[in-house]
Amino acid sequence: MIRFEEVVKKYGDAVILDQISFEIKEGEFAVLIGPSGCGKTTTLKTINRLIEPEAGRIYVEGKDIMDANPVQLRRKIGYVIQEIGLFPNMTVAQNIAVVPKRLKYSKEEIEQITRDLLDMVNMSYEEYAHKYPSELSGGQQQRIGVLRALAASPPIVLMDEPFGALDPMTRNVLQDEIIRLHKKLKKTIVFVTHDMDEALKLADTIIFMDQGKIVQMAGPDEMLENPASDLIKQFMGKRLSENGVNSLTAADFMKSHPASAYRSDGVKKSTQIMARRQIDTLLIKNEDETYAGSVTIGNIRKFGKQAQTIGEIPVTPNAVSYTKDDAADSFEKLLDSDSDFVVVLHDNDTIAGIVTKTSMARAMADALWGDES
Amino acid sequence: MNTKILLEHLYIVFASVIVSIAAGLPLGVMASLYRPLRKPILWISELLQTVPALALLGLVMLVVGAGKTTVIIGLLLYSLLPIVHNTYLGLETIDQGIKRAARGMGMSRLDRLFSVELPLSFPMIFTGIRIATVTSVGIAVFATSVGGGGLGSIINQGIRTQNMKLILSGTLTLMAMAVIFDGVMALIEKRLNKRVSA
Numbered sequence: 001m002i003r004f005e006e007v008v009k010k011y012g013d014a015v016i017l018d019q020i021s022f023e024i025k026e027g028e029f030a031v032l033i034g035p036s037g038c039g040k041t042t043t044l045k046t047i048n049r050l051i052e053p054e055a056g057r058i059y060v061e062g063k064d065i066m067d068a069n070p071v072q073l074r075r076k077i078g079y080v081i082q083e084i085g086l087f088p089n090m091t092v093a094q095n096i097a098v099v100p101k102r103l104k105y106s107k108e109e110i111e112q113i114t115r116d117l118l119d120m121v122n123m124s125y126e127e128y129a130h131k132y133p134s135e136l137s138g139g140q141q142q143r144i145g146v147l148r149a150l151a152a153s154p155p156i157v158l159m160d161e162p163f164g165a166l167d168p169m170t171r172n173v174l175q176d177e178i179i180r181l182h183k184k185l186k187k188t189i190v191f192v193t194h195d196m197d198e199a200l201k202l203a204d205t206i207i208f209m210d211q212g213k214i215v216q217m218a219g220p221d222e223m224l225e226n227p228a229s230d231l232i233k234q235f236m237g238k239r240l241s242e243n244g245v246n247s248l249t250a251a252d253f254m255k256s257h258p259a260s261a262y263r264s265d266g267v268k269k270s271t272q273i274m275a276r277r278q279i280d281t282l283l284i285k286n287e288d289e290t291y292a293g294s295v296t297i298g299n300i301r302k303f304g305k306q307a308q309t310i311g312e313i314p315v316t317p318n319a320v321s322y323t324k325d326d327a328a329d330s331f332e333k334l335l336d337s338d339s340d341f342v343v344v345l346h347d348n349d350t351i352a353g354i355v356t357k358t359s360m361a362r363a364m365a366d367a368l369w370g371d372e373s
Numbered sequence: 374m375n376t377k378i379l380l381e382h383l384y385i386v387f388a389s390v391i392v393s394i395a396a397g398l399p400l401g402v403m404a405s406l407y408r409p410l411r412k413p414i415l416w417i418s419e420l421l422q423t424v425p426a427l428a429l430l431g432l433v434m435l436v437v438g439a440g441k442t443t444v445i446i447g448l449l450l451y452s453l454l455p456i457v458h459n460t461y462l463g464l465e466t467i468d469q470g471i472k473r474a475a476r477g478m479g480m481s482r483l484d485r486l487f488s489v490e491l492p493l494s495f496p497m498i499f500t501g502i503r504i505a506t507v508t509s510v511g512i513a514v515f516a517t518s519v520g521g522g523g524l525g526s527i528i529n530q531g532i533r534t535q536n537m538k539l540i541l542s543g544t545l546t547l548m549a550m551a552v553i554f555d556g557v558m559a560l561i562e563k564r565l566n567k568r569v570s571a
């Protein structure tokens with residue numbers, strides 16, 4: 001069981017965690033989700049005292065964690081991170097043994113645990129125990145990362161976007177495995193992600209955060225039916241438009257790396273980019289990489305003389321899709337709008353690509369006559 | 374060529390490198406572990422290298438007196454830079470994810486250092502040791518000027534007696550020694566690197 005009571009974390013004046021309170025029950029699979037920078041990782045790290053809050057209390061298994069020795073505390077809490085962080089100088093077996101060894105388990109016990117754990121993810125002890133991490137694929141490495149966290153049977157496991165760096169297929173397999181492990185071992189799991197599909201698939205309870213606050217804490221069904229804010233709706237919406245596994249998304253049809261410029265870029269530089277790529281519209285980014293709009297050559301001709309930077313020229317709003325949106329939506333937008341393209345954005349509003357009639361035709365051709373080879 | 378002189382040279386090189394490791398490794402670790410010590414340690418080890426070798430040996434001789442100890446201390450001061458620097462660099466360039474995982478799993482500071490960080494830095498540290506060894510082979514030539522013996526004495530003698538053969542045999546032996554050390558150690562380094570690459 002984990003309980004937060006009005007926990008506050010600040011960096012200087014910036015309030016990162018704003019008096020958050022919640023409780024995760026024993027054996028629960030809780031998923032922390034929210035936009036990038038909302039404080040998910042910070043929340044997770046306060047649980048094993050990698051970060052210490054300025055105010056509030058955190059209880060693990062009924063005890064205030066500030067009363068525990070941090071090193072001892074961490075040995076009772078599994079920790080899995082996106083970077084995996086296996087020790088390259090140790091074999092698979094040695095990596096798994098790190099915490100049990102420090103808790104003075106016997107050699108025989110450790111070997112038995114290692115065998116059992118590898119068995120659970122269908123990796124043979126004989127084949128893998130004595131390999132080094134560099135000899136494993138990314139998916140296998142993260143499997144070992146998960147096993148390492150489970151080795152000393154901690155009642156709680158923290159996972160920070162553990163599958164975020166894996167390819168979609170491997171991610172799916174590992175998600176299924178973690179569901180299976182959770183059912184079998186009944187651990188309390190706190191899992192961070194920014195992917196709503198992942199949250200809905202894994203969670204007993206979803207905790208939605210935004211700007212250091214908890215916006216909603218609910219089961220997947222409840223959150224789907226009654227999203228508490230527009231932002232949550234948006235997170236859900238991206239998923240709802242994706243009906244059926246086979247439906248194609250905007251990402252499947254877009255042309256990536258479209259020409260773009262920052263608002264602060266000079267007008268001259270921007271027109272040069274346009275000339276070189278032979279285009280009449282340029283996508284404009286804010287300094288934080290998020291999409292700001294597009295500038296046409298017509299507007300540059302009209303306003304370019306007075307302007308220093310491209311950001312001063314009025315932008316034309318474009319139809320926008322998100323990478324996970326249904327491809328059909330993007331087509332409709334493309335056909336409805338007068339512009340020649342639809343801008344496709346990542347979840348965090350940075351530019352992913354554009355859908356044009358050409359890119360659409362090309363992707364259709366691929367889908368129909370396949371580049372399945 | 375006199376075997377005794379050759380062995381004497383090797384002895385000076387090995388002894389000074391071993392002492393440099395004993396001093397440089399902890400200094401490099403401290404530079405990485407304690408922020409306030411970082412600048413002074415790196416700065417002093419760099420400063421020492423800018424003193425001309427012969428002058429450094431002379432200064433040490435004034436304090437310690439003539440003999441092998443002087444040479445070994447002089448070379449130690451000279452070899453400090455590559456070893457301290459590479460130890461520090463090796464520790465600083467360890468992957469953040471690995472460091473975070475080690476901390477998050479409940480490994481204490483020293484445990485992390487000895488079980489993970491130093492083993493992972495070892496190839497880098499070994500490069501420092503190689504550089505120190507090869508440089509020491511050359512600089513140990515000055516040993517003879519402060520009463521330490523070694524191959525420098527043969528070259529000196531050759532110069533005094535204008536004996537080309539003597540000068541050449543001393544110089545070629547030195548060069549061979551440096552090349553062999555460099556080659557063998559570079560080979561070991563390659564294997565070490567393979568070992569710890571993620």
Ligand SMILES: Nc1ncnc2c1ncn2[C@@H]1O[C@H](COP(=O)(O)OP(=O)(O)O)[C@@H](O)[C@H]1O
Nearest residue numbers: 011014016034035036037038039040041042043
């Ligand atoms: N060491 C730090 N110093 C200052 N600000 C930080 C530090 N670590 C994180 N932050 C800020 O705290 C906020 C929350 O970060 P984090 O918890 O990592 O977000 P996320 O939800 O993406 O995991 C971000 O705005 C980040 O910039």
Ligand SMILES: [Mg+2]
Nearest residue numbers: 040041042160
């Ligand atoms: Mg994060």
